[in-house]
Amino acid sequence: MVYRQYRGKTPLCNRPEKRTVITPHQQKMKTRLLEAAAFAKKMIADPVTKALYQPGPESKLTSTYAAALADYLKRLVIDEVDVTGYHRNAGDGLL
Numbered sequence: 001m002v003y004r005q006y007r008g009k010t011p012l013c014n015r016p017e018k019r020t021v022i023t024p025h026q027q028k029m030k031t032r033l034l035e036a037a038a039f040a041k042k043m044i045a046d047p048v049t050k051a052l053y054q055p056g057p058e059s060k061l062t063s064t065y066a067a068a069l070a071d072y073l074k075r076l077v078i079d080e081v082d083v084t085g086y087h088r089n090a091g092d093g094l095l
Contacts, residue, residue, distance in 0.1 A: 007062060032073070040068035 002015050022030070043049045044064050053067040061067045 036072040039072040043068040
């Protein structure tokens with residue numbers, strides 16, 4: 001049995017089993033999570049970006065670290081691409 005801390009409560013949980021074999025997908029997700037953790041640490045180290053990730057009172061996120069971590073792990077959605085300034089010439093920027 002394991003005690004865990006979650007939002008001010010301490011539930012008693014079963015001890016998680018450790019797997020011996022990691023699948024390629026698990027390794028990919030582990031790497032992605034490590035990158036997200038590094039990103040979150042970098043964001044909360046700077047006071048300006050830390051203020052941007054401060055969760056509001058109605059937020060499900062419990063800390064600035066969790067908010068930055070969730071931001072990194074969230075998939076990017078591109079709604080529209082404006083290519084009016086692009087004329088297919090060498091050296092033209094995309095923005």
